[in-house]
Amino acid sequence: MALMDSPAAAILWAQWRTLLNFYRKPQMGGFWIGSIVMAIWYLMLAGGGVGIAMLLGKVRPSEFPQFQLVLTFGLLAAFLYWQLVPVFLVSTGMSIDTRKLMVYPVPERQLFLIEVMLRLSTGIEVMLLLTGAFFGLLRNPEIPVWGPFTLLLFVVFNLYLSAGIKDLLGRLMERKGIREVVVLGLVLLMVTPQMIAFVGVPPAIKTTFMNFNQSMFPWGAAAALVMGKMPQLNLSLVVLYCAAAMWFGKWQFHRSLHFDVDAVRAQSGHGGTNSGSRWTDLLFRWPRKLFPDPLAALVEKEMQSLARSSRFRLIFFMGFTFGLVIWLPLAFGKVIAGRGGPLQSNFLTWISVYSVMMLGEVALFNSFGFDRSAAQFYWLAPVKLRTVLLAKNITASVYIFLELTIITLACLALRLPITGLKIAEAFAVTTVLAVFFTGLGNIGTIYYPRAANPQNSWRSRGGSKFQLWMLLAYPTLGIPVGLAYLARYAFASELAFFVMLAFVFLLSVAFYFVAMDTAEAAAMERREKIMAALTEGEGPIGS
Numbered sequence: 043m044a045l046m047d048s049p050a051a052a053i054l055w056a057q058w059r060t061l062l063n064f065y066r067k068p069q070m071g072g073f074w075i076g077s078i079v080m081a082i083w084y085l086m087l088a089g090g091g092v093g094i095a096m097l098l099g100k101v102r103p104s105e106f107p108q109f110q111l112v113l114t115f116g117l118l119a120a121f122l123y124w125q126l127v128p129v130f131l132v133s134t135g136m137s138i139d140t141r142k143l144m145v146y147p148v149p150e151r152q153l154f155l156i157e158v159m160l161r162l163s164t165g166i167e168v169m170l171l172l173t174g175a176f177f178g179l180l181r182n183p184e185i186p187v188w189g190p191f192t193l194l195l196f197v198v199f200n201l202y203l204s205a206g207i208k209d210l211l212g213r214l215m216e217r218k219g220i221r222e223v224v225v226l227g228l229v230l231l232m233v234t235p236q237m238i239a240f241v242g243v244p245p246a247i248k249t250t251f252m253n254f255n256q257s258m259f260p261w262g263a264a265a266a267l268v269m270g271k272m273p274q275l276n277l278s279l280v281v282l283y284c285a286a287a288m289w290f291g292k293w294q295f296h297r298s299l300h301f302d303v304d305a306v307r308a309q310s311g312h313g314g315t316n317s318g319s320r321w322t323d324l325l326f327r328w329p330r331k332l333f334p335d336p337l338a339a340l341v342e343k344e345m346q347s348l349a350r351s352s353r354f355r356l357i358f359f360m361g362f363t364f365g366l367v368i369w370l371p372l373a374f375g376k377v378i379a380g381r382g383g384p385l386q387s388n389f390l391t392w393i394s395v396y397s398v399m400m401l402g403e404v405a406l407f408n409s410f411g412f413d414r415s416a417a418q419f420y421w422l423a424p425v426k427l428r429t430v431l432l433a434k435n436i437t438a439s440v441y442i443f444l445e446l447t448i449i450t451l452a453c454l455a456l457r458l459p460i461t462g463l464k465i466a467e468a469f470a471v472t473t474v475l476a477v478f479f480t481g482l483g484n485i486g487t488i489y490y491p492r493a494a495n496p497q498n499s500w501r502s503r504g505g506s507k508f509q510l511w512m513l514l515a516y517p518t519l520g521i522p523v524g525l526a527y528l529a530r531y532a533f534a535s536e537l538a539f540f541v542m543l544a545f546v547f548l549l550s551v552a553f554y555f556v557a558m559d560t561a562e563a564a565a566m567e568r569r570e571k572i573m574a575a576l577t578e579g580e581g582p583i584g585s
Contacts, residue, residue, distance in 0.1 A: 087167050091174025098178030103185075103269065110265055113175075117196060117261035120172060124165045124200045125207055154205075154295045161204040172197065179268060186270035192280065196264040199284045206291035209298035333436075336425050340433030348437065351412060353494070354404045358441065361397030362449045390453055390460050390468040397445050398476050399516070404494075405438040406483035407512065411494030415577045421569055428562045431487070435480050442476050463536065470543050471523055477550040478519040481557030482512075488561045488568060491575040522546040 103109040162169065172193060179190040256262035260283045267276035326349075329341035348354045409431065410417040420430045446469060453460050526546060530539035565572070 084166070084170070087170045091170045091172075094171060094174035095176075095178035095181070098175055099181035102182070110269055110271075113268065114256055114262050114265040116175070117264055118256070118259075120168045120196075121200060121261050124161075124168050124204055150296070150299060153299070154292060157209075157295055158201050158205050158291065161201045161208070164204065165200065168200075169197075185268065189268045189270050192264065192267045192277070195267075195280045195284055196260065199260055199264075199280070199287045202284070202287035202291040206287065206294040209291075209294040213298055329436075337429055337433055337436075340425075340430060341436050344434055344437035345440070347412065348405065348441065351404070354412075357400050357404050358445060361400050361445045362452055388464075388467075389458065390450065390464050391471050393449055393453075394446050394468045394472040395475055397449060398442055398472055398479065401438070401442060401445060402479050402483060405434075405441060406479050407486045408490075408492060408494060409434040409438075409483065409487040410491055410572065410576055413576070414493045415573070417576050418573055426562075427565045428558060431484050431558065431561060435484070438480065439476065442472070446472055467539075470540065470547075471526075474523055474543060474547050474550050475519065477547070477554050481550070481554035482515055482519070484557050484561040485564075486511075488564045488572065491572045493576050522549060 101109060176190045176193055179185045179193075180187075257266060258279065260280065263276045263279040263283070267273060267280055326342055326345050329338040329345070332338070333341060404412075410420075413420075420427055450460075450465055450468070523543070523546060526539050526542040529542040530536065532538070
């Protein structure tokens with residue numbers, strides 16, 4: 043069977059369409075806007091490739107002693123990008139799950155070759171820049187004619203290694219706890235350039251990194267081979283790296299192809315929470331003492347369900363880690379330090395509101411998402427749907443309060459300039475916005491339901507229309523809170539601020555009850571549509 047026969051061509055086309063549709067989905071502006079943005083992005087990369095070609099073709103290594111060092115770091119950047127993209131694709135579910143393709147008559151060897159070719163789709167950006175480097179080096183008279191062609195070995199090495207990393211991470215992220223660490227690490231890595239830009243790199247680390255001998259690493263050996271230096275040694279190193287990457291890729295692919303996802307998930311979830319321990323009693327059983335049944339039972343169930351959800355745990359953890367990483371350089375970085383601007387003086391409020399907006403995606407705006415088809419029980423049980431929504435809202439409020447408490451303790455531990463008044467302001471403002479978001483989230487839960495897998499740490503499915511509405515709702519719902527800050531400025535009084543905020547809180551409560559009535563009335567009319575949306579299954583695109 044030829045490689046590009048029907049099965050292989052269909053699989054490659056499916057991956058290409060997946061990436062294409064990702065950039066053209068409604069959340070990113072729709073078909074035409076997404077297509078234009080994607081075209082501009084790749085045209086910019088193509089232009090960058092042309093620029094690299096002109097630069098490498100003009101600069102002579104004899105005139106620029108750092109030529110090999112620049113080429114080495116360039117290949118290192120290409121290597122890092124190519125190997126990090128599989129992490130992103132596995133986390134977001136934008137890659138094809140080859141395990142789901144075993145039902146088709148495609149041999150394992152050909153499936154692996156297809157998997158390697160799919161890695162080209164994750165490195166289009168790198169390929170455009172490497173193509174420019176190839177032609178630039180080919181035009182450089184001081185570079186051997188055969189030198190640029192050895193970049194193909196570097197590409198092969200990255201393809202096989204990328205395939206192996208993707209399969210390895212796909213298995214690891216099925217295990218409880220590991221998926222959150224991987225995705226959180228990726229998110230923190232994404233903000234590293236911002237932190238470096240504002241905080242800077244310590245001179246000692248910078249010096250060590252620049253003076254580190256990279257000649258024995260794949261990118262260093264490939265750069266030296268391109269320039270024709272010690273060809274026998276460097277060619278042997280590059281070929282050895284290619285062979286190792288090929289073996290690693292085949293090994294990981296075979297293990298992933300015969301990987302029992304259900305067994306691992308069952309083993310990861312074995313044991314659960316110890317219902318007899320004191321801390322679980324305190325954390326999960328307190329609703330019994332505050333609320334009557336069935337509200338108490340529903341709140342307890344929601345508390346435990348969210349605590350067991352990988353996606354919720356990740357977002358909750360990111361609220362007081364990723365949020366600090368994002369806002370600390372902006373508020374207290376060396377670029378704007380000492381100005382005492384609104385971001386720095388209201389740092390705790392900013393990060394608290396940011397964390398609530400993050401939690402909203404998993405706890406407020408799609409409350410039935412994690413329940414999926416089990417949500418039909420809410421219409422069958424003798425419990426009012428209003429009670430179900432109220433239980434979910436109470437649970438979200440508890441986790442929001444816990445999030446804000448952890449954020450405050452983290453800021454105090456870091457000895458940031460936060461006073462008791464600022465802590466009260468952060469809790470008050472966040473509470474008002476959380477009530478607004480909760481009311482709006484109840485409407486979104488009914489009118490824009492979508493199934494969500496709690497075991498997928500980083501994946502977004504559907505809900506594009508409601509997300510677009512939320513982009514408009516955030517500034518609109520923030521206007522009443524802005525009036526409180528305006529009152530503080532106009533009267534130069536903290537009392538005026540909190541009095542105005544108390545009035546806005548009453549407004550938010552009224553909005554919440556109106557939204558609850560609207561959601562409850564619509565839930566009975568839209569029951570079939572809600573269940574149809576929540577029972578949508580997953581296709582071959584997944585982690």
